[in-house]
Amino acid sequence: MVNLERHARHLSLPNVGLEGQQRLTDASVLVIGAGGLGSPVALYLAAAGVGRIGLVDNDRVDLSNLQRQILHSTSDIGALKVDSAKASLEAIDPNITVEIFPTRLRPENALEILGNGWDVVVDGTDNLPTRYLIDDTCSILNLTWVYGSIFRFEGQVSVFGYQDGPRYRDLFPEAPPAEAVPSCAEAGVFGILPGMVGTLQATEAIKLMLDLPPSLNGKLLVYDALEMTFTHLSFEADPERAPVRDLKRVAKMLTDEQWCEPSAIPAKPKEQKSSSDSPSSMFNQLPMAEFLQRRESGWAPFILDVRSDGEYQQAHVASCDLQISHTAVLSVAEQIPKDSDIVIHCKSGMRSQLAAIELIKAGWDGKNLYNLEGGIIAWNKAAPEEIV
Numbered sequence: 001m002v003n004l005e006r007h008a009r010h011l012s013l014p015n016v017g018l019e020g021q022q023r024l025t026d027a028s029v030l031v032i033g034a035g036g037l038g039s040p041v042a043l044y045l046a047a048a049g050v051g052r053i054g055l056v057d058n059d060r061v062d063l064s065n066l067q068r069q070i071l072h073s074t075s076d077i078g079a080l081k082v083d084s085a086k087a088s089l090e091a092i093d094p095n096i097t098v099e100i101f102p103t104r105l106r107p108e109n110a111l112e113i114l115g116n117g118w119d120v121v122v123d124g125t126d127n128l129p130t131r132y133l134i135d136d137t138c139s140i141l142n143l144t145w146v147y148g149s150i151f152r153f154e155g156q157v158s159v160f161g162y163q164d165g166p167r168y169r170d171l172f173p174e175a176p177p178a179e180a181v182p183s184c185a186e187a188g189v190f191g192i193l194p195g196m197v198g199t200l201q202a203t204e205a206i207k208l209m210l211d212l213p214p215s216l217n218g219k220l221l222v223y224d225a226l227e228m229t230f231t232h233l234s235f236e237a238d239p240e241r242a243p244v245r246d247l248k249r250v251a252k253m254l255t256d257e258q259w260c261e262p263s264a265i266p267a268k269p270k271e272q273k274s275s276s277d278s279p280s281s282m283f284n285q286l287p288m289a290e291f292l293q294r295r296e297s298g299w300a301p302f303i304l305d306v307r308s309d310g311e312y313q314q315a316h317v318a319s320c321d322l323q324i325s326h327t328a329v330l331s332v333a334e335q336i337p338k339d340s341d342i343v344i345h346c347k348s349g350m351r352s353q354l355a356a357i358e359l360i361k362a363g364w365d366g367k368n369l370y371n372l373e374g375g376i377i378a379w380n381k382a383a384p385e386e387i388v
Helices: 017-026 038-048 063-067 081-092 110-114 128-141 193-209 248-253 288-296 309-314 326-335 351-361 375-382
Strands: 028-032 052-056 097-101 120-123 144-151 154-160 219-224 229-234 284-286 302-305 342-345 369-372
Touching: 017 193, 028 038, 038 052, 038 081, 038 193, 052 081, 081 097, 110 128, 120 128, 120 193, 128 144, 128 248, 144 193, 154 193, 193 219, 229 351, 284 288, 288 369, 288 375, 326 351, 342 351, 342 375, 351 369, 369 375
Parallel strands: 028 052, 028 120, 052 097, 120 144, 284 369, 302 342, 342 369
Antiparallel strands: 144 154, 154 219, 219 229
8 A cells, every 4th residue: 555645745746646656566676786776776666665676686795885885884794785785675664575585696596586576677787797697588588677887987777678679689789708898896986876877777667667668768878977978879679689588698608706706707718709790780799809810911990999088098009090988979970981991999898889889870881890899908918019
């Protein structure tokens, strides 16, 4: 039953009212991760009166978490995050049901956990393989999920699988090599950033439960905390993407701590694939080894660096033709050729994919665009003498 006094401000909203608040009371949301993103998401879902909230996390509270993971306090150090989070949410509203899963989401348990009657799934994770696992599992179960990602001063938010809309694999068909992704400790994160991104995620999740169309279906919102800008990038479902029928593909990717602990990063690069094998039909994925081989044969593409000005000043490729942030790539469109091959790189290979999408939308031929897998990290490992 709706607590009329607690949710009075919702009841007066024309798009919520008593009927909408009852929807929230009857709704079930699964939050995967009780850390930086999961904290604001879960807190605002509880405050909004979402009747059943699930939390998946196997980690324990550490002092270094408290800079951004506001579900937890100093007295919770050493406790399981799901236990600490459950206490915090129940302190906000003792009438909601909080179900905890003190485990890491794995291919072995994903279908069981996500298939437990949730209306919406929210991603609060901090590693790429788990996002692919969420996307594949939601594809199988026909669930909508709200994506969030943070890196240093930048955040991303989107909604995947809404009414058969685009999936995460439509935007990012393949993850960059594990050895190209910096560890969580190395990357760092601006403490307030998860609060901004998580609140945006909670907004889209609540809209979904109120049967209000999400604003970020088929759109990726990119937030830059330094510049205080919001950029929207549109994308569509890839009609050639094979449907997900099981979790075997993502199971091969997901090995214990591989993507977040430096000690677990493979010492040797994984076997590289040819760009012709890429599932992306929009542009080419280019392994570093293939780039070097083709360049030795005389290939001279235009080199586009889409990292920030600060990153470029710290280190860049001597042969770079142009540098511009991936969010502003179209502001220098006249400097980017349309009649030659273009190799786009960032730090690890994710932002460069977004830049390629923007160029294609603006009229560039995807056949001439090459996303350098592993970015400047891979370049520095393969040819450090070219970095200045």
